Amino acid sequence: MKFIDEFRDPLKAQSLIREIRDLVGQIELCKRRPIGIMEVCGGHTHTIFRYGVNKMLPDEVEFIHGPGCPVCVLPRGRVDDCVALAQRPDVIMTTFGDAMRVTGSKKSLLQAKAEGADVRMVYSPLDALKLAKAHPDREVVFLALGFETTMPSTAFTVLQAQREGISNFSLFCNHITIIPTIKAVLDSPDLQVDAFLGPGHVSMVIGTEPYRFIAERYRKPIVIAGFEPLDILQSVWMVLKQMADGRCEVENQYRRVVPDVGNAQALEAIQTVFELREFFEWRGLGSIDYSGVRMKAPFAGYDAERKFEMPNIKIADPTSCQCGEVLKGVIKPPQCKVFGTSCTPENPLGALMVSTEGACAAYYNYGWIDRESIKPAKVSA
Amino acid sequence: MTPPMLDRQSADISTAQTANGWLARMREKRITLAHGSGGKAMRELVEQLFVTEFNNPLLAALEDQAVVPLDELQQQGTRLAFTTDSYVVNPLFFPGGSIGELAVHGTINDLAMSGARPLFLSCGMILEEGLSIDTLGEVVSRMKHAAREAGVVIVTGDTKVVERGAADKLFVNTAGIGVIRHDVAISATRARPGDVVITNGYIGDHGIAILLARNELALESSVESDTQPLHELVQEMVRVCPDIHCLRDATRGGIATVLNEFAASSNVGIHLSEAAIPVHETVRGACEILGLDPLYLANEGKLVAIVPREQADPIVEAMRTHPAGRDSAIIGEVKETPNGAVVMATAFGGTRVVDTLIGDQLPRIC
Numbered sequence: 001m002k003f004i005d006e007f008r009d010p011l012k013a014q015s016l017i018r019e020i021r022d023l024v025g026q027i028e029l030c031k032r033r034p035i036g037i038m039e040v041c042g043g044h045t046h047t048i049f050r051y052g053v054n055k056m057l058p059d060e061v062e063f064i065h066g067p068g069c070p071v072c073v074l075p076r077g078r079v080d081d082c083v084a085l086a087q088r089p090d091v092i093m094t095t096f097g098d099a100m101r102v103t104g105s106k107k108s109l110l111q112a113k114a115e116g117a118d119v120r121m122v123y124s125p126l127d128a129l130k131l132a133k134a135h136p137d138r139e140v141v142f143l144a145l146g147f148e149t150t151m152p153s154t155a156f157t158v159l160q161a162q163r164e165g166i167s168n169f170s171l172f173c174n175h176i177t178i179i180p181t182i183k184a185v186l187d188s189p190d191l192q193v194d195a196f197l198g199p200g201h202v203s204m205v206i207g208t209e210p211y212r213f214i215a216e217r218y219r220k221p222i223v224i225a226g227f228e229p230l231d232i233l234q235s236v237w238m239v240l241k242q243m244a245d246g247r248c249e250v251e252n253q254y255r256r257v258v259p260d261v262g263n264a265q266a267l268e269a270i271q272t273v274f275e276l277r278e279f280f281e282w283r284g285l286g287s288i289d290y291s292g293v294r295m296k297a298p299f300a301g302y303d304a305e306r307k308f309e310m311p312n313i314k315i316a317d318p319t320s321c322q323c324g325e326v327l328k329g330v331i332k333p334p335q336c337k338v339f340g341t342s343c344t345p346e347n348p349l350g351a352l353m354v355s356t357e358g359a360c361a362a363y364y365n366y367g368w369i370d371r372e373s374i375k376p377a378k379v380s381a
Numbered sequence: 382m383t384p385p386m387l388d389r390q391s392a393d394i395s396t397a398q399t400a401n402g403w404l405a406r407m408r409e410k411r412i413t414l415a416h417g418s419g420g421k422a423m424r425e426l427v428e429q430l431f432v433t434e435f436n437n438p439l440l441a442a443l444e445d446q447a448v449v450p451l452d453e454l455q456q457q458g459t460r461l462a463f464t465t466d467s468y469v470v471n472p473l474f475f476p477g478g479s480i481g482e483l484a485v486h487g488t489i490n491d492l493a494m495s496g497a498r499p500l501f502l503s504c505g506m507i508l509e510e511g512l513s514i515d516t517l518g519e520v521v522s523r524m525k526h527a528a529r530e531a532g533v534v535i536v537t538g539d540t541k542v543v544e545r546g547a548a549d550k551l552f553v554n555t556a557g558i559g560v561i562r563h564d565v566a567i568s569a570t571r572a573r574p575g576d577v578v579i580t581n582g583y584i585g586d587h588g589i590a591i592l593l594a595r596n597e598l599a600l601e602s603s604v605e606s607d608t609q610p611l612h613e614l615v616q617e618m619v620r621v622c623p624d625i626h627c628l629r630d631a632t633r634g635g636i637a638t639v640l641n642e643f644a645a646s647s648n649v650g651i652h653l654s655e656a657a658i659p660v661h662e663t664v665r666g667a668c669e670i671l672g673l674d675p676l677y678l679a680n681e682g683k684l685v686a687i688v689p690r691e692q693a694d695p696i697v698e699a700m701r702t703h704p705a706g707r708d709s710a711i712i713g714e715v716k717e718t719p720n721g722a723v724v725m726a727t728a729f730g731g732t733r734v735v736d737t738l739i740g741d742q743l744p745r746i747c
């Protein structure tokens with residue numbers, strides 16, 4: 001596959017790894033302890049484990065898997081609201097595939113569907129709008145999730161619904177915004193992160209400027225990274241190069257997709273439809289101020305929270321769950337008390353075990369076997 | 382390969398008689414509850430459609446069971462293989478096949494994976510009220526051709542009709558009987574360190590063909606289901622190496638699931654090499670777009686075998702001479718560790734675990 005295979009070239013990977021080793025030798029900090037690089041985005045976590053990138057790096061460089069899986073961080077109370085909505089006979093609940101498996105305090109959308117709720121998987125909010133047109137006698141609710149990556153498509157869908165006068169469509173809005181989230185991670189007193197890989201697709205929308213405070217105020221290098229394994233390796237190299245040179249900057253490895261100024265049209269659609277919420281609850285991290293968005297007053301008719309009665313009960317995270325510490329890099333997933341025992345992908349207790357992009361699920365699925373026990377297979381044919 | 386008591390001539394007569402013939406004779410154009418009631422309508426359906434199409438003396442006897450003389454089975458082996466599988470695929474027809482081919486090939490393949498020579502199939506149909514007789518006729522015709530090409534005979538059957546909504550158009554169950562020769566002992570527990578892992582060609586075609594045939598994704602591609610019977614290929618493999626250790630067809634859950642079963646049952650570590658696993662470009666492309674992993678995609682004509690290392694090259698060579706094994710390849714090897722797990726050297730140069738799937742593969746959102 002052209003345009004993809006180029007970014008998975010094993011020979012280029014080997015030469016990058018050699019250069020990374022050279023840089024590690026030049027960084028003083030590496031002599032005392034491993035460097036922690038947080039990849040903020042769940043897509044990066046997935047690539048790292050899927051291609052075994054973590055197993056290729058020298059021991060002095062470790063990935064800390066950040067909070068960037070929007071499916072994982074949806075709190076249990078919000079899932080309960082969603083299940084309650086889905087169980088109304090007049091509602092068709094629609095959402096992206098992996099959001100169906102997230103459990104609330106009692107059940108997931110997938111379980112509600114098995115019990116008779118009309119829950120449908122869609123690939124885009126526009127599919128949900130199409131359903132609304134096809135079923136004018138039902139209320140179609142779209143469970144909107146994600147950072148600035150998915151926010152524009154939701155916003156455009158609402159604007160289209162408004163233009164076409166479709167009134168039986170609404171959003172249950174759980175969008176979150178990236179900058180306050182990174183700031184919350186940076187402000188936690190037990191943080192063990194030395195540098196960041198910035199989220200590629202979020203940055204395609206917001207540009208590179210909003211990250212400047214990370215480099216300037218918190219003195220941490222950040223490199224906006226693409227999602228192919230060579231993108232990750234090159235971004236790690238760029239982070240280490242900054243550290244070796246004693247620089248803290250915002251750099252953009254993903255120039256082929258991310259313009260420094262972002263996408264003006266997408267930002268405008270977000271501005272038109274959404275506004276910040278003062279409080280928003282995260283699974284595993286507690287409340288992060290101004291990290292969630294809701295719909296502005298003129299779009300109240302498309303806001304499921306205003307349109308329907310919902311239980312709206314806060315459900316605390318299980319006390320045994322250590323997602324917060326994993327997210328901040330204080331512990332690694334297997335060091336959590338419940339990892340692999342009472343918290344597994346079949347039965348997730350914590351946020352990070354929920355989706356394959358969550359750090360714990362990725363560890364569980366791809367990474368739990370220690371480095372030494374795996375040597376590449378030698379195959380003739 | 383036709384069992385000895387059924388001569389080919391009787392099977393061939395059917396073609397001329399039935400091409401469009403039976404449909405004209407059917408009074409109804411849609412299935413009604415009467416077709417499952419045991420009365421005249423049902424008898425008409427059974428005789429005009431099933432008996433005529435599947436045409437063979439064991440079925441035509443119209444007894445409650447097919448009766449098979451044991452001594453003729455004994456000439457072919459010492460043990461019986463017996464299996465059953467139900468087919469509920471949606472849509473009924475898809476690029477490369479239909480529920481009809483699946484119902485024949487799937488059960489043949491389940492028998493074949495023991496090393497058995499498949500001989501007889503049953504055909505149980507659950508029909509939804511309102512199903513068009515044309516559709517049913519097309520499925521039955523596909524089953525007839527698939528069975529004839531594979532040299533197996535559909536010797537007994539059953540039809541039920543359920544009310545509209547109680548089933549989705551048409552479900553098929555087929556059970557099958559085959560005979561295993563005395564020197565073959567295939568089992569998921571027999572993988573040993575040093576053994577080699579083989580597959581018979583490109584993986585994931587069926588899974589992607591079905592996903593795209595549902596038309597929910599607005600993606601177009603040329604991928605066709607790989608549905609095919611594997612028993613002749615297996616007979617060829619067994620001829621070259623009777624001592625095949627493990628053998629399974631990689632249907633739901635893909636080759637990853639089968640290999641995890643082998644690793645767990647045999648207490649060994651299976652090491653794959655991603656670069657050696659055959660995946661069509663179009664399937665890789667669809668997986669990229671949808672966030673799926675070809676290792677977990679369903680196949681309907683792919684097997685995974687674990688064989689002693691010294692036999693690997695002759696087996697692969699023999700497999701490649703058979704149409705169902707043209708693209709056979711060695712894709713990995715068995716080691717002592719990690720115990721009970723499958724790991725893979727990625728084409729990129731890293732390593733990762735290939736775990737059992739939790740539930741369905743659901744597309745990722747971003």
